[in-house]
Amino acid sequence: MKKLGLGICLSATLAFTSLAWAADQTPPKKDTPPDLYEGLPDWYRATYKDNVGMNEGSGPFKDYFKPQMLDMYWQPNRHYVPMENFDHAIFIEKERRDLCVTCHEEATPGVVRDWRESGHKNPKSTPYLSSRTAEIEKNTGRILDEVHCFDCHADTKKKQIRMPTGEVCGECHRKQFDDFVREREVGRPNHVQSWEANTIVPWYAEAARRGYLYGQHGCDMCHSGAEKCDVCHTRHKFSAAEGRQPEACITCHMGPDHPDAESYGESKHGVIYHQEEEHFDFTRPLSEVRPGKDYRTPTCQYCHMYEKHGRFIHNPVMKGIWRMGTIPPKNIEYTSSLKDYPYGIKIIGDKIDIYSEENIAKRSYWLEVCAKCHSDRFADTYLKSLDQFMFQAHTLADQAQKVVEDLIADGVLYPDASKRDPYPLSDGIEKMLSPAFLGEPVYNAFKTLKGKFPVVGPILGVYGMFLQQQDNPSTIENMYNRLWFWYKLQGYKGTAHAQQDVSWWWGQAPMMMEFTKIQAEAARLRREAGIEKAAMK
Amino acid sequence: MKKLGLGICLSATLAFTSLAWAADQTPPKKDTPPDLYEGLPDWYRATYKDNVGMNEGSGPFKDYFKPQMLDMYWQPNRHYVPMENFDHAIFIEKERRDLCVTCHEEATPGVVRDWRESGHKNPKSTPYLSSRTAEIEKNTGRILDEVHCFDCHADTKKKQIRMPTGEVCGECHRKQFDDFVREREVGRPNHVQSWEANTIVPWYAEAARRGYLYGQHGCDMCHSGAEKCDVCHTRHKFSAAEGRQPEACITCHMGPDHPDAESYGESKHGVIYHQEEEHFDFTRPLSEVRPGKDYRTPTCQYCHMYEKHGRFIHNPVMKGIWRMGTIPPKNIEYTSSLKDYPYGIKIIGDKIDIYSEENIAKRSYWLEVCAKCHSDRFADTYLKSLDQFMFQAHTLADQAQKVVEDLIADGVLYPDASKRDPYPLSDGIEKMLSPAFLGEPVYNAFKTLKGKFPVVGPILGVYGMFLQQQDNPSTIENMYNRLWFWYKLQGYKGTAHAQQDVSWWWGQAPMMMEFTKIQAEAARLRREAGIEKAAMK
Amino acid sequence: MKKLGLGICLSATLAFTSLAWAADQTPPKKDTPPDLYEGLPDWYRATYKDNVGMNEGSGPFKDYFKPQMLDMYWQPNRHYVPMENFDHAIFIEKERRDLCVTCHEEATPGVVRDWRESGHKNPKSTPYLSSRTAEIEKNTGRILDEVHCFDCHADTKKKQIRMPTGEVCGECHRKQFDDFVREREVGRPNHVQSWEANTIVPWYAEAARRGYLYGQHGCDMCHSGAEKCDVCHTRHKFSAAEGRQPEACITCHMGPDHPDAESYGESKHGVIYHQEEEHFDFTRPLSEVRPGKDYRTPTCQYCHMYEKHGRFIHNPVMKGIWRMGTIPPKNIEYTSSLKDYPYGIKIIGDKIDIYSEENIAKRSYWLEVCAKCHSDRFADTYLKSLDQFMFQAHTLADQAQKVVEDLIADGVLYPDASKRDPYPLSDGIEKMLSPAFLGEPVYNAFKTLKGKFPVVGPILGVYGMFLQQQDNPSTIENMYNRLWFWYKLQGYKGTAHAQQDVSWWWGQAPMMMEFTKIQAEAARLRREAGIEKAAMK
Known part of the structure; x- marks a missing residue:
């Protein structure tokens, strides 16, 4: 019995649903509204998306704990509760756009000033912005001389203020949204399923049950990136250029489980970035960046959002091979029960085969990026190391x-x-x-x-x-x-x-x-x- | 007996003196010279202020150890010894201001160049500086076309070079000095009593007695901020703008006991500051900073030096609720002897009551700051978390x-x-x-x-x-x-x-x-x- | 026996060779080609320099392990293997310099752009560069209107592409090379012997033998600085200004054994550097830097490359007293077997005598640097602390x-x-x-x-x-x-x-x-x- 008990690996629900999702899914279509959970089974939506306010948690163990108060902001789809102390209904009904700024100039001036300096306030201020805005206008059939508080925050159906999620952003920024949702294709770890990862593990609910809910604040703050875009493009500038800077990643990507900030930041790549960052041109889209000229060294985004054959994708997990580094590889001999990983739970993804066809292809895409500056052989040798x-x-x-x-x-x-x-x-x-x-x-x-x-x-x-x-x-x-x-x-x-x-x-x-x-x-x-x-x- | 011994909490002398001070004090008056220990009992002054050179330590256990050599610079009031190898008396007596720069241009050129670029060298170089200088001229009755080495370093009474302390700075910068001294009102932890905190703990003297005096160098370097202004406004520029930057705080505010550098620096606030710092306008006084425009995110100083109702104070501890995080709160049930904290020593401050009237008021001042950019509810929810x-x-x-x-x-x-x-x-x-x-x-x-x-x-x-x-x-x-x-x-x-x-x-x-x-x-x-x-x- | 076994200290081979080298050496002459191992015994060269490709390791235990793949780049003298998939022989033979850029503009554009912006592409673009180039032209008897890929990478004798080492750089930059090689004079720890330090310790070979070769990747990456200049002056800009910035040091100089990045970076010196770095003038040679004006605080390089009496040296170890901090000092009493350090191995350097004539002289050179900004007494007191x-x-x-x-x-x-x-x-x-x-x-x-x-x-x-x-x-x-x-x-x-x-x-x-x-x-x-x-x- 003892032997049997050893090394049990669960994370099973999620793995299961990933597979289930892969089977059920139909590719997201541009003519359907953006939906983070499109193509997933109904029970999935009932667990992760349907709004329950502060009544129950999320995930398979949702009945075992209530969310912490902040989860209404971290996971608004499921937990947001409109403000009670001030009813915006009448302003929304009468579409009093003018009042947003009038009041919030006093109430939260920082936000208003951020917005004034953003592309949303002036979506046609530069030739580049104009061309992107024109595309969005074409796709959405709307004229966009200004993207206003009202456009994102007013839920005109419910006549309530809403907390915008990626789905709201995706109405205009559909390509970015669709790219992002494709993270599901490669499975966890990824961003789009990070809230699922957060709540599916049994110790999360157990800790909450034992009174340590707020200790998990740390988990929740990162894993809230699952359905919100402002993790990388911060409010209320929502700048593409900001999202292209390595710093956009580091508030989450640091610490013992993924010390990316530390390791990139103190590598020669990161050090040169730090020394020369004022010469990096972050206004250029990644696909137009000239290595050695616009960027002297790569950024997180440049390598990880490079898809293949010169194309970039708004999704940094597609080329991952070793992923988080936690899943054992097939390619070595084991003496412990790791040899039976994942311990007979056949529905979970098996050990990683570094030399699978898929991973060999991914490695070749990595080499395409490295070869912007390094010799093929050096890059290949390094990655084999x-x-x-x-x-x-x-x-x-x-x-x-x-x-x-x-x-x-x-x-x-x-x-x-x-x-x-x-x-x-x-x-x-x-x-x-x-x-x-x-x-x-x-x-x-x-x-x-x-x-x-x-x-x-x-x-x-x-x-x-x-x-x-x-x-x-x-x-x-x-x-x-x-x-x-x-x-x-x-x-x-x-x-x-x-x-x-x-x-x-x-x-x-x-x-x-x-x-x-x-x-x-x-x-x-x-x-x-x-x-x-x-x-x- | 064992039970009794558990969890004894002393820190008692200081607590006592804080209370004592609170009772004795008369508010500092502008027409008395600046005095860091004004209103404190005589024995206090004899322990912390009276100069003893290198003869004995400071604090209640001063007789058990001698200071380390550097303490003459860290704690000059008590330990500074004038230089012996070069007697400046004659220059001071004859007020040969010209000689300072003549010699030190060779001896310590960096210092002289710093000063040349400072507001002290040119206190009327900008309209803003001029207006501040005019105020000081009015308060002090002196004409200030240049603040010279001599003005701060020459002890004309003793005809000695002196190591200026906050009291010297306070002769002109009285408002800042008075604000700083008000830290005593809220008690430790604070800056103005940090040297007291350093030397009052019995293990400091014991370690010194056992030969580990220089290991405490680390303690001494931070806690020397008690009586010197150059911890934040570094020599010999003494720039207000420098003191407004988060970096001014971090040499001390890092590490396990107060990981402020780490936590702010890697938060979204800190990361955005880092990404956009060249656009932050640090020349503006805090009270004139426009959130979202001059600062896109808050700095240490902006939040912690905000007093209330739109006012700022030159003192970052007034709004503290949880303080250092070490004192247990009243608001939970205890199973250990923490329930009797502070263990029967009635003279020490009791557990923190997060919901005391005072703390509820402080929390409302915090919300005033947060609301510059965040909704009231978000801020309130966050702080409750x-x-x-x-x-x-x-x-x-x-x-x-x-x-x-x-x-x-x-x-x-x-x-x-x-x-x-x-x-x-x-x-x-x-x-x-x-x-x-x-x-x-x-x-x-x-x-x-x-x-x-x-x-x-x-x-x-x-x-x-x-x-x-x-x-x-x-x-x-x-x-x-x-x-x-x-x-x-x-x-x-x-x-x-x-x-x-x-x-x-x-x-x-x-x-x-x-x-x-x-x-x-x-x-x-x-x-x-x-x-x-x-x-x- | 047990007593005897305690505290054995080996590191003996290296110590031995250091002495041997000291005995054998003749000062490097400008008219001999640059040679990192000049003056060392033949067996030394056979262990560290002679190219064996990937056949055996290096150091005294070279037969016990094979190098890891990347060592061909980290330690090219000994391990580099020319590329097999593309033979550059014909281009080298015909000296088709034009083809390098033509192909690599496509193959590795970043590198080409780096080079285009470097002093190598335009060695006479500024008066200062021109004067330095003129010196090199005089010393080498070559006209240098452009330093081209070919000049460093083409081994015209073997008709092979080569991986340039410091010896190649030293052909033009001889003074820097000679300064660097002088690190041997003071013995380890230093840069020029860091590969020796890496491979001489028995646990390195043992770990490799037990299958942990690639864990040592970390060791190898820093210790490869022994024979390559691009550790500090990164490819393909090879900028002197870059090498003068503190960041040039930190990828190696961090971590538990030499937390220089952490300790400098978060000191007041480092913090002021960070706050004001855009005002630091790194284009000036160290000897022309005006403290307080060009640099408001010192950099790693400014203090550690200061030799004495106003002179700087391209070698940061000459003034070291405590060195790595691992060797016990003579100046205290021991109770453990440390009193017999180095444990009877008479050929290893003895305990450090902080008060030796040599170290007293070194300390005086340190004081010369500190006194650019600090009083003599403060600096002396600090260093005594x-x-x-x-x-x-x-x-x-x-x-x-x-x-x-x-x-x-x-x-x-x-x-x-x-x-x-x-x-x-x-x-x-x-x-x-x-x-x-x-x-x-x-x-x-x-x-x-x-x-x-x-x-x-x-x-x-x-x-x-x-x-x-x-x-x-x-x-x-x-x-x-x-x-x-x-x-x-x-x-x-x-x-x-x-x-x-x-x-x-x-x-x-x-x-x-x-x-x-x-x-x-x-x-x-x-x-x-x-x-x-x-x-x-």
Whole structure:
């Protein structure tokens, strides 16, 4: 039983729905209104889109927690509640556009000034803007001499102020919207499903249930990028040029799980950007940027939004190969239960095959970008080095997982799983997820053991970094989490972004040092069990 | 006895003196010369202001250590010693102003060039400067066509070169000085008392006594801001515009206890500042800044120096509610001895009541600032989320403190307090602080146990992050320190400054991970005690 | 035996060769071609310079590992392999300079545009450039109206494209090259020997042998600065102005072992640089920079490339006193085996004497730089504080080392060295290094114990931060590594660069907190040994 319990990986609902979505979907059409959840099953919409205000959460475990207050702004589709202290209905009904600015010039002057300096206020102020505006006018059949508060914020049907989501932006900016929604094609991790990722993990609801809802504020703030455009193009300028700057990414893309700000920022690419940024021309669309002239080094956007064959796409995840760095590759030998990843749950995407046809094609698109400045061979050699780094990082993680699994198999993990709190939300998992969905063995483990077994490894084992329950996880389980999740991901991004210190000192070296702790803890647990047995007899 | 010893919180002398000061004070008058210690008792001045050169330290434990050499520059009022290798007396006596520049153009050319480009060299170079200079001329009755080295550095009474302190600056810049001194009104943490905070804690003197004086260099460099203006307005430009930039704050306001640089810098506010800083107009006084136009996002100064009703104050602590984030709030239930905080020392400020009349008023002033750009409701919702975050962070800290206290109560903390070094400077504490001051039980604990008891929790328990003595603290006590002091404060500032990664990955998540360590260590200590008992019988 | 094993310090080969080199060397002459390894013994060249492509590694343990693929770019002298997919021979033979740009304008446009904007494309575009070019023309006897791809990349002898190293650059930029090579005079750590440092340590080869070659990517990327100039003057602009900016240093000079980016960047010097960088004039040679006017605060280069008496040198290590901060000073008392540092290996440089004649002279050159802006006394006081900080940091490290050594001496380190993997590459150490070289006792320890003994302290003990083998090192050994290597070095640079938070919160405070862990771990190991003895009898 112990063996079976090890390394269970769930994240299953989402994987399932991704597949389901892939099967059901019809390509979004320009003549249908923009819809972030188009083509998805109805239950999906009922879980993520339908507005419930502050009554229940979102995701499969929505009944187990209520949203935090700010979620009305982070996830307005589902949680926004119109203001009660001031009813804008009459202004909307009478279309008193003039009053917005009149009042808000006093009430929130910063916003009004932002807008005055934006392309929305003057959509034809430059030849370039004019040509883009003309396109939008053609597509929408509207004359756009000014895009006004009213156009985005007035829900004329409900006669309410609304919090605009990407769907509102997409009415005019349809190409960008459609590009963005295509993130679903490659599956998570991506932006468009980040709220799903946020709420599907059982520890999120469990933490909320245990009173740590506001600690998750941090999660929610980034993952709110799922349905809002102002994460990159900030209010109320909504500038394309701003979105092209690396800084647009970094408020989210930093920290242990994706240290992009740190690794790009301190790489030679990032350092040169910093030294010369005033000479970078961010007003040019990416497709017209001349490397070495408009940009001396690449930005996040230049590499990640390059699609292929000279084309750019408003979506940075299409070329991803290693993705977040958490899914083990097929291309190495495992000694731990990672060899059975994803642990019999057949419906989840399998290990990554770095050498799949799809990934080989993606790599060739990466080389197209690199070759703007580097020799083909250098770029190819560099990226192969990254693969090698990842193979050995996953190998090291495998060795560490084996140490922990052996402890469990030998019955010396302390405290024993039977004497500690169950896996987070075990009651909910059993209720919300079916045997067909989880695979029989995993479903049965939750059903019969009620979550009273250790769960180690990607993805489900990561709960230990998010929630501590009574003696669960134990300290060695969390050491291992730090190794494979925290440090491996630092090493990954450090290497991928050519930042040597992040690669080594925040990645590979701490992996080794954490492995020291894991070995020492395992040795101590075995020793203590031996002494205890001798002393207690 | 053990229970009594737990969580003793001292910081008492200072609290006492704050109150004392509040009672004694008369409002500073413009016709008295600027005095940082005006209205304070005489013993206060004898401890913090009276110059003793390098003979003794400062603060209540001044006799237990001598200052480090640099303290003559960090704390010139008390420790400055005029240069011996070159006597400037004759130049001062004859008022040879010309010689300063003549010699220093060679000796320290950078300083002279800084000054030449400063408002001091040309106090009437712009209409704005002229008008400010005219005010100062009126207030001081002096004509100011140039503010010269001599004016600040020459102590004409003693015929010595002096190291100017805020009191010298305050002769002309009296409004700024008076605003700054008002920090005493709200009590610590603040700038004007930061040197007091530095030297009042017993571990500072103990560390010095044990030979770690220069490790405290770091403490001293920030806390020297207590009496010098060049911490924000650097020599020898002393520019107001420089002091309005966020960078002016960050050399001190970073790191685990107040990660302001990190959290603001990587928030959307900070990122937009960084992207657009060349368009920010720092020459304007804060009160004339037009949000969205002169500043697209707020700076440290804009929010924290906003007083209320449109007024700004040269003092960033007046609106503080959660302050440093270390004092527990009244508004939650405690299970540990935190419920008795501050542990019977009645003279120290009690728990923070977030919903006190004063704090509700402060919150309304915060909302005034936020509403320059955000809706009232958004701002209010955001700040309430911060409160919720803090409530749950303190709740988690309480749970962790309970784990440690239960260990102590059950007699399984190892090594036992009786077998390790006493609490830092226990001899000094007993001598310098009275029963009336500490409260009888705490005073008696120090008196009878000679510091041989564990001290856990805010504020006194934090000694473990500053000094390790023989087996004191033990490792679980320091784990708890990391949780409540280091990680909670990261989570606090990450949330307060809307930087999600700091809030989560450097705050809430590490709190949880540290709680894992604490539970595991507690479980091990109990197990070991059990085995030991069985084996040793 | 145990005692003897402690704290063995090897790094011996390199030390030996440094001395050897010092003995053998003849000063580089302008009329000999630039040679990075001039004056070194033949075996040296055979280990570090002679091209072997991808067949073997470099350094004394070169036979134990093959290089990683990228090493052909990091260390081209030894590992570069010409491209096979495209033979440039015919273009080189016919000197078809025109074709380079014609093709690469398409193939790698960024590079071509970089070059077009460089001084190489237009070496006479300004009066200043013209005068420098005229000098080079005079020295080389060549007319330089354009420095073309061909001039650096075409190996006309071998008719191959080459990867230019410093020796190629040195043909024209001889003074810079000669200055750089002078780094050997002061010994490691320096730039010119950084590849040697990389590959001489036994754990590098051992890690490679165990499959962690690509984890060392991070090491290799920085240490490749040994023979290439584009680490600071990036391709293909090769700008002197770029190399004068602090950012040029930071991709390497960050992280736990030399947190220069962090400590300078967040010091007042660095912050003012950041605030005012657009007013810094980096086009001026360092020797013509006017402090306070061209630079308001110093840059890395301004202080570290200042040689003495107003002269600057293209080499930042000449004035170093504390160097990397790892070598213990002579000037304090030790209780651990640090007192015998370097552990009887007489051929390695001894402890640092801060007050040696040489170091006193170096300090006076530092004071010359500081005095551009600061008073002599302030600068002297500050730097003496740094010394004091370092004395106490080394004292603390000594105390911690004593705790670990006492454990070993008392036979309670667990697991026992006899039961764990040997010291990395013990087989190779014994084979490649002679008794004369290691000293008899150390050589014998490796010979007879086959690496089965604990190695604690600088320098060899640091292996634990780079490689975990089976139970080697144990966790307390790595705690100590973190204390003396990681945290001490943070404290050092934080103090040296006047960044108080780095000094304290990333340096002194974590040293104390790590000491807590070490004491607790030692106490636990003793307790466990006692219980085990009682229980097992």
